Amino acid sequence: MNERRPTIHDVAARAGVSKSLVSLAMRGSPKVSDASRAAIEKAAAELGYRPNATARSLADRRSRTIGVNMAELDNPIFPDMLGGAHAVIRSRHYNTMLVSGERDPELETMELAKLLEFQVEGLILISHRLPAETVRSLADEVPIVVLTLKDLTGPGIDSVVTDDELGTRMAMQHLFDLGHRDIAHVSGGSLEPAVVRERIYRSEMRAAGLESLTRVIEGDLTNLGGLEAARTLLRDQEPPTAIFASNDISALGVMAACQEFGLNIPSDISIIGYDGIALGALRTMSLTTIAQPLDQMGQVAAQRLFDRMAGAQIDDRLIVLEPELLPRGTTASPRV
Numbered sequence: 001m002n003e004r005r006p007t008i009h010d011v012a013a014r015a016g017v018s019k020s021l022v023s024l025a026m027r028g029s030p031k032v033s034d035a036s037r038a039a040i041e042k043a044a045a046e047l048g049y050r051p052n053a054t055a056r057s058l059a060d061r062r063s064r065t066i067g068v069n070m071a072e073l074d075n076p077i078f079p080d081m082l083g084g085a086h087a088v089i090r091s092r093h094y095n096t097m098l099v100s101g102e103r104d105p106e107l108e109t110m111e112l113a114k115l116l117e118f119q120v121e122g123l124i125l126i127s128h129r130l131p132a133e134t135v136r137s138l139a140d141e142v143p144i145v146v147l148t149l150k151d152l153t154g155p156g157i158d159s160v161v162t163d164d165e166l167g168t169r170m171a172m173q174h175l176f177d178l179g180h181r182d183i184a185h186v187s188g189g190s191l192e193p194a195v196v197r198e199r200i201y202r203s204e205m206r207a208a209g210l211e212s213l214t215r216v217i218e219g220d221l222t223n224l225g226g227l228e229a230a231r232t233l234l235r236d237q238e239p240p241t242a243i244f245a246s247n248d249i250s251a252l253g254v255m256a257a258c259q260e261f262g263l264n265i266p267s268d269i270s271i272i273g274y275d276g277i278a279l280g281a282l283r284t285m286s287l288t289t290i291a292q293p294l295d296q297m298g299q300v301a302a303q304r305l306f307d308r309m310a311g312a313q314i315d316d317r318l319i320v321l322e323p324e325l326l327p328r329g330t331t332a333s334p335r336v
Contacts (some may be wrong), residue, residue, distance in 0.1 A: 006047040006048060006049040007049075008022050008023065008026075008049070010047055010049065011040060011043045011044050011047060011049050014043035014046065014047060015036075015039040015040045015042070015043035016039065017036055017039065017040060021036060021040070022040050025037050025040045025041070026040075026093060028091075028092040028093040028094065063118065063119045063120060063121055064093070064094050064095060064121070065094060065095045065096070065097050065118065065119075065120045065121065066085075066089050066094050066095070066096055066097070066120060066121065066122050066123070066124060066302070066305065067097050067099070067112075067115035067116075067118070067120035067122070067123045067124070067142075068082060068085065068086075068096055068097065068098050068099070068123075068124045068125075068126065069098075069099050069100065069101070069108065069111060069112055069115070069123065069124070069125045069126065069127065070082055070098060070099075070100050070126045070127075071100065071101055071102075071103065071108065071126060071127035071128065071129065071130070072100070072102065072103060072127075073100050073102065076248075076249065076275075076277040076278070076279065077247075077275050077277060077292065077294055078126050080277075080278075080294035080295055080298070081126050081147050081148075081294050081295070081297050081298040081301075082098070082126065082298060083295060083298060084294065084295035084296060084297060084298025084299040084300075084301075084302070085124050085298035085299065085301055085302040086298070086302075087298075087299065087302075088298075088299050088302035088303055088306070089302055092306060094121075097115060097118060097120060099111035099112070099114060099115060105129075105131070108127075108130075109134060112134070112138060116138070116141055116142070120142060121142065121143075121309055122142050122143045122144070122145075122305045122306075122308065122309050123138060123142055123143070123144045123145075123305075124144075124145050124146075124147065124298075124301050124302065124305060125144060125145070125146045125147065125149075126147045126148065127146075127147075127148065127149065128148055128149065128191045128192060128193065129191060130146070130149060130152065132152055135152050135157060136154055136155075136157070139154065139155060139156035139157045140156070142156075143156055143305055143308035143309055144156060144157045144158075144305075145157070145158045145159070145160060145301040145302075145304050145305045145308075146158070146159045146160070147159075147160050147161075147297055147298070147301050148160075148161055148192075148193065149161070149192060150192070150318055150320075154316060155316060156308070156316070157316055158301075158304050158305075158308070158316060158317050158318075158319065159317075159318050159319065160297050160300050160301045160304070160319045160321070161297075161318065161319070161320055161321070162292040162293065162297065162320070162321050162322070162323050163320050163321070163322055163323060164193050164196040164197055164200070164323075165196060165200050166322060166323065167197075167274060167290040167292070167323035168196070168197045168200035168201060168204070168244075168274075168290070169200060169204060170290055170323065170325045171244050171272050171274065171290050171325070172200075172201065172204040172205075172244065173204075174272065174288070174325055174327065174331065175242045175244065175270065175272065175331065176208060178242075178270065178331060178332060178333045178334070179333045179334055180241050180242040180270060180333075180334055181208075181210055181213060181241070182210075182213050182238070182240045182241045182242070182334075183201075183205065183210075183213070183240060183241070183242045183243070183244060184215040184216070184217065184233050184240035184242070184243050184244070185197075185198060185201045185202075185214075185215065185216045185217070185243070185244050185245075185246070186216075186217055186218075186219045186225075186226055186229040186230065186233075186243060186244070186245040186246060186250050186251075186254060187216050187217070187218050187219055187246050188219060188220065188221040188246035188247060188250065189218060189219070189220050189221065191221070193246075194221065194246045194247075197246050197274065198216060198246070201214075201216070201244060202214055202216070213240075215233065215240060217229040217230075217232050217233055219245070219246065219250045219253075220250075221246060221247050221249060221250055222249060222250060222253070223249050223250065223252055223253040223256075224253060225250055225253065226245055226249065226250030226251060226252065226253025226254045226256075226257075227253035227254070227256050227257050228253075228257075229250070229253075229254070230243065230253065230254040230256075230257035230258065231257050231260070231261075234257060234258065234261045234263070239269070240269070241269060241270065241334040241335075242269065242270040242271070242272070242331070242334070243269065243270070243271050243272075244272050244274075245271065245272070245273045245274065246274060247273060247274050247275050248273035248274060248275040248276070248277045248279070248280045248287060248289055249273075249275075249277070250273070251271055251272070251273030251274075251280070251287055251289070251330075252273075252279070252280070252285065252287065254271050255271055255285070255287070255330065258271070265329075265330050266329065266330050266331050266332035267332060267335065268335070270288075270330060270331040270332055270334070271287070271288070271330040271331070272287075272288045272289060272290070272330065272331055273287050273288070273289040273290070274289060274290045274292075275289065275290070275291070275292055275294075276289050276290070276291025276292055276294070276323075276324070276326060277289075280328075281326075281328075285330075286328040286329030286330060287328055287329075287330050288326065288327050288328045288329070288330045288331040289326050289328070290323045290324070290325055290326070291323060291324045291325075291326050292321075292323050293321050293322075293323070293324070296321060297321060300319055300321070304317075304319065
């Protein structure tokens with residue numbers, strides 16, 4: 001004979017509270033005290049209670065689902081942002097529905113439309129490239145928070161970004177402090193963060209009186225792009241003493257090129273990346289980098305979205321977080 005499934009009544013009895021309070025707690029209501037919520041969660045865990053998500057959605061006419069569009073599944077910074085957002089979404093007893101356009105604008109538009117068909121209550125868009133008109137049309141349907149694109153704010157839209165100007169200045173100052181003057185840059189093409197990093201690299205070189213030493217080789221933010229760009233730089237009769245790469249993935253490609261040319265890192269050449277991905281922290285890499293607070297960015301985005309969904313009277317905002325310099329084993333003073 002099948003064992004009876006525990007019900008919301010059983011949870012209420014075990015926790016010593018009313019059925020309505022259990023229902024509020026399961027919906028993530030702020031009206032439930034921390035003590036009551038803890039007692040209810042403990043009782044539910046002990047009983048093995050699982051709320052019926054479909055029935056609950058029908059009852060309150062809400063999907064209790066947040067849609068997340070992650071433009072590139074293989075971009076190592078995006079999963080960390082997703083992890084931060086998902087932690088907040090889960091804590092509010094909501095579900096996360098993930099889609100990806102995989103760098104295909106037409107597919108991305110279709111996937112976003114699919115999220116709306118599932119009646120998600122809000123959207124988090126993690127992307128370096130989204131047409132403004134697409135995002136603004138979506139904002140007519142649901143609240144939206146965009147990650148990494150600072151120019152996409154407007155009615156019903158917030159953006160969460162890292163201060164790329166500050167981060168690039170940190171990278172350049174670190175190299176200047178070590179004594180480097182001949183510093184090259186492997187850029188990242190036309191994507192917004194990469195454009196900012198290249199612009200600040202150029203301005204920092206100019207401000208230091210080093211404009212004649214400015215060298216930019218265009219990459220594409222990939223490992224192979226960094227490898228090929230660095231090969232071009234290292235073939236020069238006077239290669240740079242340091243290379244600032246627009247992101248960590250291309251910096252790892254730069255490291256591979258330096259090894260091909262028989263250079264020792266950092267005694268022969270210094271390398272600094274940008275992003276703070278986990279791979280760069282491995283002892284075999286030990287990449288000096290400018291770390292973005294990726295998990296925090298996701299958390300802030302989700303918290304902001306829930307504020308909007310709750311009807312809070314808040315202005316559209318560009319939320320800018322600070323990066324951090326992580327000095328590791330790929331930067332040192334140049335040879336005298």
